[in-house]
Amino acid sequence: MHLQGFLLRNSGLPCSYDTLFQVALLLLLALSNAVRIYGEEGEGQCDFKPKLDPRPHSVSIKEFGAVGDGKTLNTIAFQNAIFYLKSFADKGGAQLYVPPGKWLTGPFNLTSHLTLFLEKGAVIIGSQDPSHWEVVEPLPSYGRGTEVPGGRYQSLIYGYMLHDVVITGNNGTIDGMGLVWWEWFTSHSLNHSRPHLVEFIASDYVVVSNLTFLNAPAYSVHPVYCRNVHIQNISISSPPESPYTVGIVPDSSDGVCIEDCTIVMGYDAIGLKSGWDEYGIAYGRPTTNVHIRHVHLQASSGACLAFGSDMSGGISNTIVEHVRLYNSHSGIVFRTTRGRGGYMKEIVISDVEMENIYTAFAAMGHCGSHPDDRYDPNALPHLNHITLLDVTGKNITIAGNLTGIQESPFTNICLSNVTLSINSASPIAWKCSDVSGFSESVLPEPCPDLKSSSNSSSYCFSLLDLNGKTAVL
Ligand SMILES: *[C@@H]1O[C@H](CO)[C@@H](O)[C@H](O)[C@H]1NC(C)=O
Ligand SMILES: *[C@@H]1O[C@H](CO)[C@@H](O)[C@H](O)[C@H]1NC(C)=O
Numbered sequence: 001m002h003l004q005g006f007l008l009r010n011s012g013l014p015c016s017y018d019t020l021f022q023v024a025l026l027l028l029l030a031l032s033n034a035v036r037i038y039g040e041e042g043e044g045q046c047d048f049k050p051k052l053d054p055r056p057h058s059v060s061i062k063e064f065g066a067v068g069d070g071k072t073l074n075t076i077a078f079q080n081a082i083f084y085l086k087s088f089a090d091k092g093g094a095q096l097y098v099p100p101g102k103w104l105t106g107p108f109n110l111t112s113h114l115t116l117f118l119e120k121g122a123v124i125i126g127s128q129d130p131s132h133w134e135v136v137e138p139l140p141s142y143g144r145g146t147e148v149p150g151g152r153y154q155s156l157i158y159g160y161m162l163h164d165v166v167i168t169g170n171n172g173t174i175d176g177m178g179l180v181w182w183e184w185f186t187s188h189s190l191n192h193s194r195p196h197l198v199e200f201i202a203s204d205y206v207v208v209s210n211l212t213f214l215n216a217p218a219y220s221v222h223p224v225y226c227r228n229v230h231i232q233n234i235s236i237s238s239p240p241e242s243p244y245t246v247g248i249v250p251d252s253s254d255g256v257c258i259e260d261c262t263i264v265m266g267y268d269a270i271g272l273k274s275g276w277d278e279y280g281i282a283y284g285r286p287t288t289n290v291h292i293r294h295v296h297l298q299a300s301s302g303a304c305l306a307f308g309s310d311m312s313g314g315i316s317n318t319i320v321e322h323v324r325l326y327n328s329h330s331g332i333v334f335r336t337t338r339g340r341g342g343y344m345k346e347i348v349i350s351d352v353e354m355e356n357i358y359t360a361f362a363a364m365g366h367c368g369s370h371p372d373d374r375y376d377p378n379a380l381p382h383l384n385h386i387t388l389l390d391v392t393g394k395n396i397t398i399a400g401n402l403t404g405i406q407e408s409p410f411t412n413i414c415l416s417n418v419t420l421s422i423n424s425a426s427p428i429a430w431k432c433s434d435v436s437g438f439s440e441s442v443l444p445e446p447c448p449d450l451k452s453s454s455n456s457s458s459y460c461f462s463l464l465d466l467n468g469k470t471a472v473l
């Protein structure tokens, strides 16, 4: 608890640059008494519960002529309903109620002070006809569509510069009908990058809860340039063979809570990002103050929990706790490459149970492609101060595969109380190059690169000093 309070409350300090980090740390230590006091009441991002007052006005999508037969296209009904509900923005907002039925639609835009509520048995179904999908500008921090250069298909449910928006229900479903998109992706016949199910851009006070998301064409929930996003109690799945499908992607966003979710995806379950090479560096917007807890994650070809590889705006101050990772290629992965710039740092992951995972931890310094040939090969990413503690794993093939960058080695990778049982198929338990760090009570025995001086140990766990953990370590 103190740890969460500590990390998340310090977001205002100037620790965005490695050179300033030591200074920030001293400041933080000086502030530790104050932190302790605040610490009593919490709290990571997930402890700031959003207040969900019922909306004073509610209309049903049926009142706008929608037909829930799974065949009628309801895009206009959704657009008209939301246009109408805009007028309640200054009257406490309004709810758009979606009753049981199969509601086929193309993309539609949300508005501020809106609750989209999907009743049990309500399924919003994405159209499989690309002509129903508007093409929107690429995100400035990516410079182009991530799969096909140029624009990208708008997400099914889209929010641009909104405030106070809730997508929730009584376990209603949003089904992206991704199969056609996966086939077009695999056969290289997409004209634009695939759409996501839900995307919020530059929005704040966003809640997504109590729903099921199925078959996303690409990502399921994508907050970009957002603040204060709560994603709670949702279930997300796409088939194991669906190409590069990702569950939740906090992207250049500040203050994100993901809790009580079950996510089963083709590629990554949760992927933290912050822009692509020169575009992400220029945009300069980090993903920070992220709190992930009580999640069950499964990722067939990628990782349960992935950082990068698009991380050019930086990723920092992230706490992950009480997570179960299973039946996946990789457990926890940091991906980056030359040209990215940016950083991944001050990330604490604890209380992890893994089972049936090929690679438990990976840090890859040569992973990912470039948007174009204008990237700067001298823009080296930095990975520093990553702490993993209290981890158990069963049926793991490779414990750690850590490959840093020669001119920018990965530093202060700290492991404590990690016990992994390695299966007989394992070619090697640990593989390390261009990395350094510290380890304590780690089985199997890690590579020597992770056994540096006690100097490193105190640096490693300095963030934990404040919550009394050092006594135990
Ligand atoms: C939805 O928002 C996008 C981006 O702001 C815009 O391009 C599009 O025209 C909007 N669609 C509707 C129906 O208003
Ligand atoms: C989670 O959502 C389901 C419906 O999807 C609901 O029945 C349940 O009460 C919710 N749990 C919490 C803790 O909100």
Ligand SMILES: *[C@@H]1O[C@H](CO)[C@@H](O)[C@H](O)[C@H]1NC(C)=O
Pocket: 171, 172, 173, 212
């Ligand atoms: C929610 O709905 C999905 C199907 O859409 C179902 O598989 C799941 O069991 C439901 N969960 C709850 C808590 O009712």
Ligand SMILES: *[C@@H]1O[C@H](CO)[C@@H](O)[C@H](O)[C@H]1NC(C)=O
Pocket: 130, 184, 189, 190, 191
């Ligand atoms: C891509 O565009 C071509 C030419 O307009 C069209 O024939 C094709 O159906 C489009 N493909 C997809 C998947 O939209």
Ligand SMILES: *[C@@H]1O[C@H](CO)[C@@H](O)[C@H](O)[C@H]1NC(C)=O
Pocket: 052, 168, 207, 209, 210, 232, 233
């Ligand atoms: C989810 O559903 C539960 C049970 O209906 C309700 O208590 C809770 O407030 C809902 N959570 C959110 C964030 O909507």
Ligand SMILES: *[C@@H]1O[C@H](CO)[C@@H](O)[C@H](O)[C@H]1NC(C)=O
Pocket: 327, 328, 355, 356, 357, 358, 395, 397, 423
């Ligand atoms: C061990 O994990 C691998 C995936 O890495 C899986 O294919 C295999 O079935 C698992 N073995 C057992 C006994 O569960």
Ligand SMILES: *[C@@H]1O[C@H](CO)[C@@H](O)[C@H](O)[C@H]1NC(C)=O
Pocket: 363, 364, 365, 366, 367, 398, 401, 403, 427, 428, 431
């Ligand atoms: C380790 O990861 C690298 C990519 O970073 C990969 O090429 C290599 O095969 C992996 N090694 C093992 C033993 O899995």
Ligand SMILES: *[C@@H]1O[C@H](CO)[C@@H](O)[C@H](O)[C@H]1NC(C)=O
Pocket: 351, 352, 389, 390, 391, 392, 417, 472
């Ligand atoms: C080590 O981690 C396990 C869970 O993985 C936990 O039960 C145990 O208390 C931890 N040991 C110490 C000394 O913190």
Ligand SMILES: *[C@@H]1O[C@H](CO)[C@@H](O)[C@H](O)[C@H]1NC(C)=O
Pocket: 453, 455, 456
């Ligand atoms: C700790 O490490 C730094 C560089 O990483 C070094 O300058 C310093 O002398 C070390 N201190 C001790 C006590 O080993």
